[in-house]
Amino acid sequence: MITSRSGEQFKYLQKLKKQSAFRLQEGCFFAEGERLVSEAPAGALLRVYVSETYEKTHADRPERFPQAEVMSDSLFAELCDTRTPQGVLAVVRRQTASPEEVIRRGQTPLLIITDRLQDPGNLGTVLRSAEAAGATGILMSADTVDLYNPKVVRATMGTIYRLPAAVTETAEEAVRLCRAAGVRTYAADLSASIPYDTADCRIPCAFVIGNEGAGISQAVREESDARVHIPMAGPTESLNAAVAASVLLFEAARQRRPV
Numbered sequence: 001m002i003t004s005r006s007g008e009q010f011k012y013l014q015k016l017k018k019q020s021a022f023r024l025q026e027g028c029f030f031a032e033g034e035r036l037v038s039e040a041p042a043g044a045l046l047r048v049y050v051s052e053t054y055e056k057t058h059a060d061r062p063e064r065f066p067q068a069e070v071m072s073d074s075l076f077a078e079l080c081d082t083r084t085p086q087g088v089l090a091v092v093r094r095q096t097a098s099p100e101e102v103i104r105r106g107q108t109p110l111l112i113i114t115d116r117l118q119d120p121g122n123l124g125t126v127l128r129s130a131e132a133a134g135a136t137g138i139l140m141s142a143d144t145v146d147l148y149n150p151k152v153v154r155a156t157m158g159t160i161y162r163l164p165a166a167v168t169e170t171a172e173e174a175v176r177l178c179r180a181a182g183v184r185t186y187a188a189d190l191s192a193s194i195p196y197d198t199a200d201c202r203i204p205c206a207f208v209i210g211n212e213g214a215g216i217s218q219a220v221r222e223e224s225d226a227r228v229h230i231p232m233a234g235p236t237e238s239l240n241a242a243v244a245a246s247v248l249l250f251e252a253a254r255q256r257r258p259v
Helices: 008-018 020-026 034-038 052-057 073-079 099-104 120-132 150-156 171-180 218-223 241-256
Strands: 028-032 045-051 069-071 088-093 110-114 137-141 165-168 184-188 205-209 226-229
Touching: 008 020, 008 028, 008 073, 008 088, 020 028, 028 034, 028 150, 034 088, 045 052, 045 073, 052 069, 052 073, 069 073, 099 137, 099 165, 099 171, 110 120, 110 171, 110 241, 120 137, 120 150, 120 241, 137 171, 165 171, 171 184, 171 205, 171 218, 184 218, 184 241, 205 241
Parallel strands: 045 069, 110 137, 110 205, 137 165, 184 205, 184 226
Antiparallel strands: 028 088, 045 088
């Protein structure tokens, strides 16, 4: 059983949880919870850990997680963000794809592009909504919050394993790549834009979602094929980034639904 805070395994897990550069270097990430560990693709689970209490209270642990190592409850709690940890965590191999591979997926691509999105919960929710609406992938600017941040991973509820994702240096680069591949880009923007439900989403298309406070950059405004907004009643000026992305994605899903 792992009981030492100064042990190499515990130090490794702490570093993997806290440092995005280390996650990139190692090619893996930190997944917490039974569902996230259980849904990891075959061959992607590199190491599995269970808490001392989980080991004592789950007789089926050897069948569910045969390779798991046991960790003291106190050390396990230090690694978890949740107040009541489920008692299972793992090191999972990252899946890699190029932006071009993500863009080319599916006969009629439906993509999300993030421009400097910063909140982990927002990014995780965007991924979940994207999968639910039938999106084929997500492209993230390099200054978007790390996809493999533990809070993002947890918020995706497993979508991170199934929705192809790639990083581009900037959001405008992602827009240019989409244009080159024949994918029309719609930037979510309150100014000088058309209502979102008048945009044609039956064609290959991508929605650009901007930073929570600043919105999309000027470069993205200039590069995008069109700008769209969500009309709102009352004094509310804008929606949460993840909510806005969900509205746009499900409008695309509605338009694509067979009559």
